[in-house]
Amino acid sequence: KMRLPPLPSLKELIRLYGLQAKQQLSQNFIMDLQLAGKFARTAGPLKGKTVIEVGCGPGSITRALLQEDTGYVVGVEKDERFQPILKTLEQATRFPDPRFNIVYGDMTTIKEDDLIRSIVPPESVNEKGEKLDRWEMSADESPVRIVGNLPFGVATELLLKWLRLLHKREGIFNGDWGRVPLILAFQTEVADRITAPINTKEYTRLSVMTQLLCEAKSCFVIQSKSFVPPPDVTATVVRLEPRKKPLFDVDYEVLERLLREMYSQRRKKLSNSVMQIAKDRAQADEMLAECGIDPNARPENLNVEKWCLLANAVSSRSPVIAASQPITPSPLSSKVSL
Numbered sequence: 435k436m437r438l439p440p441l442p443s444l445k446e447l448i449r450l451y452g453l454q455a456k457q458q459l460s461q462n463f464i465m466d467l468q469l470a471g472k473f474a475r476t477a478g479p480l481k482g483k484t485v486i487e488v489g490c491g492p493g494s495i496t497r498a499l500l501q502e503d504t505g506y507v508v509g510v511e512k513d514e515r516f517q518p519i520l521k522t523l524e525q526a527t528r529f530p531d532p533r534f535n536i537v538y539g540d541m542t543t544i545k546e547d548d549l550i551r552s553i554v555p556p557e558s559v560n561e562k563g564e565k566l567d568r569w570e571m572s573a574d575e576s577p578v579r580i581v582g583n584l585p586f587g588v589a590t591e592l593l594l595k596w597l598r599l600l601h602k603r604e605g606i607f608n609g610d611w612g613r614v615p616l617i618l619a620f621q622t623e624v625a626d627r628i629t630a631p632i633n634t635k636e637y638t639r640l641s642v643m644t645q646l647l648c649e650a651k652s653c654f655v656i657q658s659k660s661f662v663p664p665p666d667v668t669a670t671v672v673r674l675e676p677r678k679k680p681l682f683d684v685d686y687e688v689l690e691r692l693l694r695e696m697y698s699q700r701r702k703k704l705s706n707s708v709m710q711i712a713k714d715r716a717q718a719d720e721m722l723a724e725c726g727i728d729p730n731a732r733p734e735n736l737n738v739e740k741w742c743l744l745a746n747a748v749s750s751r752s753p754v755i756a757a758s759q760p761i762t763p764s765p766l767s768s769k770v771s772l
């Protein structure tokens with residue numbers, strides 16, 4: 435492990451600069467360095483890797499990442515009040531070679547590949563000078579990680595952003611850096627949805643969209659008391675590894691629209707819900723039969739394959755769902771079944 439130079443404790447720094455978490459930014463900080471270390475180790479061996487850390491806050495996870503021999507950490511923080519604390523850490527890791535820099539901005543709009551392009555060459559060659567296809571390697575072999583204790587208020591929006599990039603093989607997921615794994619803390623309710631099996635109340639559109647593109651694993655729970663200030667809920671760290679290819683071929687935007695529509699009526703039978711986007715009852719029944727779907731089923735009863743089959747059936751028949759306009763992130767409320 436890499437030892438950092440002597441630094442003031444996080445509590446001392448927060449007291450010195452009079453910092454408090456902002457509720458409007460959904461801020462809850464991990465102050466326990468042992469817990470931060472566990473979080474960092476969940477990202478796997480980090481020696482020589484480049485980590486994009488989302489939401490550094492006072493820098494507890496940042497310190498832990500650097501102590502795990504991470505080659506370079508690019509931190510993204512929206513709240514510039516933390517500039518003096520993070521600047522101290524930046525200066526402490528400048529020698530013999532810089533290992534940390536901080537970018538102030540909104541992660542929902544920042545392009546991750548722009549953050550690392552000058553740090554990690556987008557092309558890699560083997561001993562013979564032949565170009566390597568990093569996408570075919572294991573996720574552990576990717577030179578990059580995305581790590582973050584995500585603000586609860588924007589966590590789902592960020593995940594949806596990354597899933598859209600992944601499906602299009604764009605940005606950080608264009609293949610130049612392989613199948614970049616994500617190690618992220620979500621509110622436990624959201625984490626449960628990401629990893630949920632079918633036929634459970636937790637199985638929602640977020641489950642389908644994530645599991646189509648990634649292998650998702652819940653790693654450990656962070657108790658409320660471990661945060662400052664303590665929220666009313668627990669958090670769960672989830673590891674997401676992009677699949678080499680989606681489980682099934684589907685127009686992802688059509689699938690996303692379909693899931694949004696069907697889960698807005700999740701207590702209805704699918705025969706009734708699908709009729710809302712079909713020409714008539716006969717067409718709705720035809721699509722369900724074509725996909726081998728029980729018309730009495732409800733959204734949580736369909737596995738990822740059935741959802742993809744239904745999306746493909748709908749895309750050729752329903753101009754409402756198959757419209758070509760791009761999906762734009764909408765304000766997310768706790769009432770929406772994500």
